[in-house]
Amino acid sequence: MYQARIFITLKATVNDPQGVTVLSSLHRLGFNKAGDVRVGKYLLVNIDETDRAEAESTVTEMCQKLLANPVIEEFRFDLEEIPAPTASK
Numbered sequence: 001m002y003q004a005r006i007f008i009t010l011k012a013t014v015n016d017p018q019g020v021t022v023l024s025s026l027h028r029l030g031f032n033k034a035g036d037v038r039v040g041k042y043l044l045v046n047i048d049e050t051d052r053a054e055a056e057s058t059v060t061e062m063c064q065k066l067l068a069n070p071v072i073e074e075f076r077f078d079l080e081e082i083p084a085p086t087a088s089k
Helices: 017-028 052-067
Strands: 002-010 040-047 073-081
Touching (some): 002 052, 052 073
Antiparallel strands (some): 002 073
16 A cells, blocks of 8 residues: 655746735745745545555546646655555454
8 A cells, every 4th residue: 555645736837826925924924034935735645556656657647637737737746655554343
């Protein structure tokens, strides 16, 4: 079993009004050294798969078909092998 940590962000060429708002708020709170802020999504998804290549393929397909909008977003992910849950009695 694998756990995917998926990071989805707007492409660099896409305006990020939410990031601009966060940056403005940080500056108002005195965090003047904060630079560009981009807001994105972070997802944890457990994949019931024993083969790493298959798990990678599954996560990529999920991102391309549902989790990310390929027109305006990009994604990356990390996979970590985790123990499968044990059946409780």
